[in-house]
Amino acid sequence: MDFAHIIAPKTPSAWLDMDALDHNIALVNQKTQAVKLRLATKSIRSLDVLRYIKDNSPHFIGLMSYAADESLYLLENGFDNILCAYPTLDRASVAATFDYTKQGATMIWMVDRPEHVDVLNEVGKIHDVVINICLDINMSMPLPKLYFGTKRSALMSIKDVKKLLKHIKKCRHINVSAAMGYEAQIAGLPEHLPGKALLSPAIRLLKSRSQKQVSKRRRSIVEYLNKQGYTLKLVNGGGSGSMDFTSSQPEVSEITVGSAYYKPAYFDYMDSMHEFQPAAGFVLPVTRQPEKGVITCHSGGFIASGATGADKAPVIHYPEYLSLLNDEGFGEVQTPMAISKAKKDGNAPRLSIGDVVWCRHAKAGELCEHFNELICYRQSAQSTTDGFARSEGTRPIINTKIKNQVMTTYRGKGKCFH
Numbered sequence: 001m002d003f004a005h006i007i008a009p010k011t012p013s014a015w016l017d018m019d020a021l022d023h024n025i026a027l028v029n030q031k032t033q034a035v036k037l038r039l040a041t042k043s044i045r046s047l048d049v050l051r052y053i054k055d056n057s058p059h060f061i062g063l064m065s066y067a068a069d070e071s072l073y074l075l076e077n078g079f080d081n082i083l084c085a086y087p088t089l090d091r092a093s094v095a096a097t098f099d100y101t102k103q104g105a106t107m108i109w110m111v112d113r114p115e116h117v118d119v120l121n122e123v124g125k126i127h128d129v130v131i132n133i134c135l136d137i138n139m140s141m142p143l144p145k146l147y148f149g150t151k152r153s154a155l156m157s158i159k160d161v162k163k164l165l166k167h168i169k170k171c172r173h174i175n176v177s178a179a180m181g182y183e184a185q186i187a188g189l190p191e192h193l194p195g196k197a198l199l200s201p202a203i204r205l206l207k208s209r210s211q212k213q214v215s216k217r218r219r220s221i222v223e224y225l226n227k228q229g230y231t232l233k234l235v236n237g238g239g240s241g242s243m244d245f246t247s248s249q250p251e252v253s254e255i256t257v258g259s260a261y262y263k264p265a266y267f268d269y270m271d272s273m274h275e276f277q278p279a280a281g282f283v284l285p286v287t288r289q290p291e292k293g294v295i296t297c298h299s300g301g302f303i304a305s306g307a308t309g310a311d312k313a314p315v316i317h318y319p320e321y322l323s324l325l326n327d328e329g330f331g332e333v334q335t336p337m338a339i340s341k342a343k344k345d346g347n348a349p350r351l352s353i354g355d356v357v358w359c360r361h362a363k364a365g366e367l368c369e370h371f372n373e374l375i376c377y378r379q380s381a382q383s384t385t386d387g388f389a390r391s392e393g394t395r396p397i398i399n400t401k402i403k404n405q406v407m408t409t410y411r412g413k414g415k416c417f418h
Contacts, residue, residue, distance in 0.1 A: 011285040011356055012299045014371035016049070016407060018378045020279035024261050025056050027275055031243040036061035036254035038083065038236065041070065043258025045368035047077055048407035053261060062106070064236075064256045068093035070410075070417035071107065075100040083108045083134060083178065083236065085256075087116040094123050094131075101129070108178050108233075112136040112153040114167045117174055124173025133168075134178035134236070135161060137221055140185060141210045148206050149185040157217075158224050165228070179225060180236040181218035182256075183246065185210055187239030190269030194310040204271075211245055219251040241272050259364040265315040266304065266362040280367060280374065281317055281360035284335060286353050293339045295322075297357050300335035302370050304362035311362065318358040319351065330359075372412030376405055 028037070037059050044050050054060050062081025065071040068090035071082045075097055087110050088094065097107045111117050111133050124131045138156045140149020155161055168174055191203050222235055235253045238246025240260035247255055259267055262280040267273040288296035304312040314330050316322050321340040328336050337357065351357070361367040368374070410417065 011283050012371075014282045014367055014374050014409075015280065015358075016374040016376045017277075017279045018376050020263070020277040021049075021052075021261060022056070023277050024263060024279055025053055028243065028257050028260050029057055029059070032247050032255050032257065033059060034247045035059070035252055036234075038062050038064050038254050038256045040064045040066075040085075040239070040256050040258025041074065041365075042066040042085075043240075043364035044261065045365040045410045046374060046407050047074075047410075047413070049261075049374070050079070052407070061234075061254055064258075067417040068097075068109075070415075072096050073415060073417070075105055075107065081106040083180075083234070084110055085180075087111055087113070087136075089119055091119065091123050094120065095127055098127055098129050106132070106233075108132045108134050110134050110136050110180070112138070112155045112164070114164065117164070117168055117171055121171040121173045128173075130173050130175050132175050132177040132233075134180050134234075135164070135176065135225075137161070137179060137181040137218060139181045139183040139210075139214050139218060139237075141206070141213050148210060149183075152182075152184070158221055161221055161224065176225070176230050176232075178232055178234045178236065179222055181214065181221070182237060182239065183210065183214045183242055184239070186214065186245060187242035188259075189241070190266065190311065191271050192269040194269070215249060218249070222251040240267065241270050244272065262364045262367070264362055264364045264367070265360045266311055268315075269311060278317065278360055280364075281358060282314075282367065282371065283356040283358050286351055286355045286357065288334070289353060290336070294325075294336055295339065295351055295357075296334050296336045298334055299332075300330040300359065301332040302361050302367065303330065304366055306363070314359045314361050316357060317360045322351075322357060368409035369411060369416070371409060373406040373408050376407055 037057055038061055039050060039053060041050065041063050050063065062083065063074055063079055065074060065082050065084045066086055068084060068088040071084045072093045074082055101107050109120055109131060112135065120131045120133060135155060136153040138153035140147060155164065168176060186207050189203065191200050193199060218237065225232060235251055236256060237249065237252040238255040240257050243255065243257065246252055260276055263273065263276040263278050282302065284297035284300050286295050287298045290296060300314065302314055306312055316337065322337040323340060325336050325338060
């Protein structure tokens, strides 16, 4: 694809390749067809994109939000069946969702400790409402001198669940309606970490062992809950990196997927994501040429969350002959890049001040925290009935006259959720 000829109305700006998005949607639908599909909003962070994916996903069941005020925002904008993935202390937002649940909307809150339950029970008591909760089961794999997984839930075993249920039984305004067992160490850990090639065999081995213990532990806890008389509306699991595995588990009724739709750079390092295509990123304008063999772009410091490392930095998508300077990297207000000697072969396009460099962010939804809109385009020449830009010959163009050429992010709507 000739990225050099794609014209953006302004730069820096974020892009969304609709053909790649369609490809990724189809792959997710294929891989998860045995279960219901829930979209992870933290990985999308755009109402427009969420609606687009929903409309093209036959077994869509609902959304997994990441904050209480975001859950309210989603309900306000017509979405239903919201599962908030993280415990909340935001009493005001929880109470505000009752206007929608009283009209039939489904809203489920995550808990793994008595303190979480008490907050929700207190709100439910004040408003005389029974609140649905989901038990967050920790699917990490503790080993001698190694904890393989994420430090999230306090519920690791049936014993832990039994203890929490004893507390819940005292809370008249709480109803256990769901369970989630998110295998983060399988779904979100790459096998090919930059600069750590020697770890790849060990990571694959740990993932394989972890699949076996996840299958046994999550299933046993779900069976225990059923035997105790709890009617679970859903059993949630998985993520983008574990679609094949999670969808095959008999206790799982639905899977959550988010990052697979954008396929950010972090997922380039994961074995299970090779079929997916990069669908989102950003462009930076070339504003300086401080010396021969170096160009400097404006902005670029969109570093992802998590432990600091090369895997959390953006990557250069186009032109391929550019590389970062090790002592500067992607900067807050400028990003210098070196021009490779391979550029001298004469085939690569020449970059001048005013041209753009295409990049990809490391983690999916975090891109949308930096831009108000995603500029949409297609590489294939088709009709323009859906309002997206199309190619003219072999040169994809973003036409600023085409209506609905952009999809607005949460930030573009003036929203910022934590």
